[in-house]
Amino acid sequence: MHVKAEVFPCPGCGSAMRYAPGTENLHCDYCGSDQPIDVPPLTPEVKRELASCLVQAQSCHPREIGKVLDCPGCGADVSFEPLTIGEPCPYCRTPLLSEPGNPLPPSAVLPFVIDHKAAQKIFRKWIGNLWFAPGALSRLVDTEKALEGLYLPFWIFDAETRSYYEGERGDAYYVTVERIRTINGREVPVQEQERRIRWTPVSGATSRSFRDLPIAATDALPSGLLSGLQPWASGRMRSFDLRWLSGFGSYEYSRPLEVGYQEARSIMESVIDNDVLRSIGGDEQRVYGIDTRYDEERFAVPLFPIWRSTFRYGGREYTIAINAVSGQITGERPYSYWKIFFLIVTILMILGTAAWLYQHYGGY
Ligand SMILES: [Zn+2]
Ligand SMILES: [Zn+2]
Known part of the structure; x- marks a missing residue:
């Protein structure tokens, strides 16, 4: 038409x-x-x-x-x-x-x-907060077409x-009860607090x-x-x-x-x-x-x-949206697997070093 x-x-x-x-x-x-x-x-x-x-x-x-x-x-x-x-x-x-x-x-x-x-x-601030975000994403924000109004x-x-409702209201109270417990291999009576509920019909x-x-x-x-x-x-x-x-x-x-x-x-x-x-x-x-x-x-x-911004990363499509009055932003977050991989490697290296130091200097 x-x-x-x-x-x-x-x-x-x-x-x-x-x-x-x-x-x-x-x-x-x-x-x-x-x-x-x-x-x-x-x-x-x-x-x-x-x-x-x-x-x-x-x-x-x-x-x-x-x-x-x-x-x-x-x-x-x-x-x-x-x-x-x-x-x-x-x-x-x-x-x-x-x-x-x-x-x-x-x-x-x-x-x-x-x-x-x-x-x-x-958008840039949101990406900056994503420590694992891929670098390509940060560059995307600066392009003119990144965001669409x-x-x-x-x-x-x-x-x-x-x-109008009907139901029951439960109020908790505690009672002291005696129980038999095994402590150091011996059975002994102990006093314990137990939670009970008192139910009252309400509407x-x-x-x-x-x-x-x-x-x-x-x-x-x-x-x-x-x-x-x-x-x-x-x-x-x-x-x-x-x-x-x-x-x-x-x-x-x-x-x-x-x-x-x-x-x-x-x-x-x-x-x-x-x-x-x-x-x-x-x-x-x-x-x-x-x-x-x-x-x-x-x-x-x-x-x-x-x-709105729609972008592809790692063969997947992601969409983020911003409320154009309040500035609230929501969306799915892509992660850079390399950044996560290197973080894990770094943590393992620190742990390994700490263990080695402990074995050599801390163990006497
Ligand atoms: Zn035209
Ligand atoms: Zn004009």
Whole structure:
């Protein structure tokens, strides 16, 4: 499907402007001029009622339609994978954008705060902390393409919960008991302290508010990696506008709402389980049943900013991600087997030397 490419030309020189992280502006790299991004303030209505949307969840499923855009920078036909909103032109790097196509458009945007330079610094520091990291990795950080700025969709959920529970509270106490022990080959009676639990039946209620519980709405990055980037400063979200996305890769949700909600529910349940244990108190707890009411359930599907690096090492692919608001970094760590090998050899040599010294000088 051919669609119109949205670009934001500079009023001064006509080149395509990009969103400048940490600001409220589009910036022109050529003439240096800035253009404010004026969006209406975010209203509470960006959060939709969950129940009604879950009923017709089928109609909200992602629409995987590929698009072809004419790049106004170089004239090339640029194809977008399904569920892509924006990407730089692969030939001339002009920031290309297209209108979202999913039934639920992005609710809001959390704009980038950390720019490319700052992200490189975070990445370099992280690698520096990896004593076993291969040297090739340190050199990779300095290349321009090492980090890619992406806006990824998340489902965020709100809920007011009230849970009624039944169980037993266990309080520990100690009793002195006499035992027969064998000491130096002789059987002797000894006094010992023994831990016992006194169980009391309990029932009660706890409540908890969940706000903006984030669940990855995309498979573009492993979900374990994305959950490691929490918390998200969702209070800083702004109204959705393509201008925030200019110059970054940006994607729509590919995981259905009900899948995201299922995941959110199991997280909420485990938080509630812990609340119940704490509410029962005592030294040990038995839980017979928890009955939870979920009220005022709402959701939204905002875009959150991430710096990503994907690199190959030793025939394997690794991905790291940085929360582009907080600077939190997560990822798998490759190890240099040579560095580990030499460390082990060094330790063995030190141990060997110590043993030799002890034998020759310490043993008299
Ligand atoms: Zn300009
Ligand atoms: Zn181009």
